[in-house]
Amino acid sequence: MSRNACVAALVGNPNAGKSALFNALTGARQKIANYPGVTVERKAGRLILPSGEPMELVDLPGSYGLNATSPDEEVTRKVIMGEQVGQAQPDVLVIVLDASNLEQHLVFAQEVLELGRPTVVALNMVDLAERDGLTLDSAALETALGVPVIPTVAVRRRGLAELSAAIAQARDRVSGETAPRAHVTLPERRLLAHEMAHGAILSETAKHRIHARMDRVLLHPWLGPPILLALLFVVFQAVFSWATPFADVLDAGVAGIGDLVKTALPPSLARDLLTDGVIAGVGAVIVFLPQILILFFFILTMEATGYMARAAFLMDRLMATVGLSGRSFIPLLSSFACAIPGIMATRSITDPKDRLTTILIAPLMTCSARLPVYAVIIAAFIPHRTVGPGFGLQGLVLFGLYVFGVVGAMVVALVLRRSVTKGAASGFIMELPKYQLPTVKDLALGLFQRAWIFLRRAGTMIFTVTVVLWFLLNFPRAGEGQSQVDASIAGHIANGLAVVVEPVGFNRDIALAIIPAMAAREVAVSSLATTYAVDNANDEDAQANALEDQLKAHWTLPTALAFLAWFVFAPQCMSTIAVTRRETNGWKWPAFMLAYLFGLAYLAAGVTFWTARAFGLG
Numbered sequence: 001m002s003r004n005a006c007v008a009a010l011v012g013n014p015n016a017g018k019s020a021l022f023n024a025l026t027g028a029r030q031k032i033a034n035y036p037g038v039t040v041e042r043k044a045g046r047l048i049l050p051s052g053e054p055m056e057l058v059d060l061p062g063s064y065g066l067n068a069t070s071p072d073e074e075v076t077r078k079v080i081m082g083e084q085v086g087q088a089q090p091d092v093l094v095i096v097l098d099a100s101n102l103e104q105h106l107v108f109a110q111e112v113l114e115l116g117r118p119t120v121v122a123l124n125m126v127d128l129a130e131r132d133g134l135t136l137d138s139a140a141l142e143t144a145l146g147v148p149v150i151p152t153v154a155v156r157r158r159g160l161a162e163l164s165a166a167i168a169q170a171r172d173r174v175s176g177e178t179a180p181r182a183h184v185t186l187p188e189r190r191l192l193a194h195e196m197a198h199g200a201i202l203s204e205t206a207k208h209r210i211h212a213r214m215d216r217v218l219l220h221p222w223l224g225p226p227i228l229l230a231l232l233f234v235v236f237q238a239v240f241s242w243a244t245p246f247a248d249v250l251d252a253g254v255a256g257i258g259d260l261v262k263t264a265l266p267p268s269l270a271r272d273l274l275t276d277g278v279i280a281g282v283g284a285v286i287v288f289l290p291q292i293l294i295l296f297f298f299i300l301t302m303e304a305t306g307y308m309a310r311a312a313f314l315m316d317r318l319m320a321t322v323g324l325s326g327r328s329f330i331p332l333l334s335s336f337a338c339a340i341p342g343i344m345a346t347r348s349i350t351d352p353k354d355r356l357t358t359i360l361i362a363p364l365m366t367c368s369a370r371l372p373v374y375a376v377i378i379a380a381f382i383p384h385r386t387v388g389p390g391f392g393l394q395g396l397v398l399f400g401l402y403v404f405g406v407v408g409a410m411v412v413a414l415v416l417r418r419s420v421t422k423g424a425a426s427g428f429i430m431e432l433p434k435y436q437l438p439t440v441k442d443l444a445l446g447l448f449q450r451a452w453i454f455l456r457r458a459g460t461m462i463f464t465v466t467v468v469l470w471f472l473l474n475f476p477r478a479g480e481g482q483s484q485v486d487a488s489i490a491g492h493i494a495n496g497l498a499v500v501v502e503p504v505g506f507n508r509d510i511a512l513a514i515i516p517a518m519a520a521r522e523v524a525v526s527s528l529a530t531t532y533a534v535d536n537a538n539d540e541d542a543q544a545n546a547l548e549d550q551l552k553a554h555w556t557l558p559t560a561l562a563f564l565a566w567f568v569f570a571p572q573c574m575s576t577i578a579v580t581r582r583e584t585n586g587w588k589w590p591a592f593m594l595a596y597l598f599g600l601a602y603l604a605a606g607v608t609f610w611t612a613r614a615f616g617l618g
Helices: 018-026 071-081 099-113 126-131 138-145 160-172 186-197 206-218 224-241 244-264 269-286 289-305 307-321 326-334 339-348 352-364 368-381 393-417 440-474 489-504 508-514 523-535 547-554 557-569 574-584 588-614
Strands: 007-011 030-034 041-048 054-059 092-098 119-124 134-136 149-151 202-204 386-388
Touching: 007 018, 007 071, 018 041, 018 054, 018 119, 018 160, 041 160, 054 160, 092 099, 092 160, 099 119, 099 126, 099 134, 099 186, 119 138, 119 160, 126 134, 138 149, 138 186, 149 160, 206 224, 206 307, 224 289, 224 307, 224 368, 224 393, 244 269, 244 289, 269 440, 269 523, 289 307, 289 368, 289 440, 307 326, 307 393, 326 339, 326 352, 339 352, 339 574, 352 393, 352 574, 352 588, 368 393, 368 440, 368 523, 368 547, 368 557, 386 393, 393 557, 393 588, 440 489, 440 523, 489 508, 489 588, 508 523, 508 557, 523 547, 557 588, 574 588
Parallel strands: 007 054, 007 092, 092 119, 119 149
Antiparallel strands: 030 041, 041 054, 134 202
8 A cells, every 4th residue: 555545543532632633633634424324424634744745534433442332433443443335444543532531531542552553642632631630741651551642732733743743653663563462351441541540640730639529529329419409409499589580570571561552552452462462471471581591590500510411420320220321311401401402312322212212201301491381380379488498489399390300201211111112221421521610601692592592482483372372362252241262262172172171170271271382381371371361351450460360360279280290291392293203203103202291291180180189278
């Protein structure tokens, strides 16, 4: 093979900085395509050696070992071993190590070095390691590994010339000079990685030792879970206690706009559409923006500090007991914001039955769209009082609803993994990011994006559904002595559905709310607000009451609790169903999802309602 045909390949764990190093070494001289027969992306570029000669450089998918557990890792293994169709076996392997996570990355590095191929190690991101309080001795690491080790900072182009020179020297080395090394087991590699990382090679400063001590507490099998639960409890307490003043201001603003419109316009259907439909319906949802922002403030903070990944680590043991892989945690975590990106994130799960199970239980994670529903019912029926030092009863109930959803998801997963998606859980490897303080700029940007998403939904989907519902509630017009809602098209539909939901404590108003809620969960709030606004069109005193007061006047406590239980399990928006159909390539599993979720919601609401009645709560 001529020198011009030589190939070097970047290998290493995910998040080692391979792509940044590849871009720095090749510049714009890149070609991106798929490997034959698979959807794994192939990135190749031209590396110019110090002599001016070109060399092909391939950026292989991140891998934790040569025993492949995913399509990406299988491609990496085949390329390294010279078995990949359409790709020449690399002449030089460049192992990219994350200097700030050296021990973990040395495990795979040893497995690659056992092959006895010409190899160079790029000790990448040394600046981040130093920032995190680590001091590395690259010369000691080179002695321990027996191959050249070049410190690099790809994003700052540090060490690139030295790395190119080392690759050229490795290319010129006669292959017979590098013999395969003795094979060792995975536990032995981990032990060797620990000994190398913590010998003369790596020194910890006080800052890094503090981080290690934090992990020993936060990831402790007995201390970690209670700390996580306590943190989540504080989050849901804050959602109510911190948001109340801001929500009151928004509520007053919405009421003021409604009064202004009534004063400025003469009585007409157009004015009623604006006040009873748009302002009452959309405004009833917008007032919960403070709760949404407070919830995401904590979520974004936990992500930025590195704690969210540790929460995933803690949850892995629980998920394994119900037959789920730890890989399922990130999609399920995403579903707390919205089930749609959560379901799409299941593409990273290699086992098809594991992935299907995760898709089917993703709607049970309490998405942010449910928060307005929970908040309005809790504010109306749960007393605003403390149950302990600093513990609000309303926040405790909200925390319980989130826990109820998670427990329900785990139970459903357990049943599914022992029936329709039966199979063994696959392994899971996860790298923990370093602890760091979140920046105000990143938090502000994240909150702005979440506020924009929420307000955009309020101004588009919720607005549209509310206007349609208003028309259905106002036509045909009621006759003398007849309620407008009873005479309307929507009223007739709701009265028919009420027969079905009456056994679980639901009334006509709830039947009217759960239908449009299939468009978006929070539409249930705007539907209730619009319904009561239309129903009280001729009663100014009733119209002046807030939605919480309207609910107290029309509902009992058992009905309110049953409504909350319904929304813990009820199917999410139709967009979620559509994404499920796309990800499962058919309507079989979306139909199954709808059926079991509606069944669970009906059962949970009925049990809650009749249990509350049995205890004399209403």
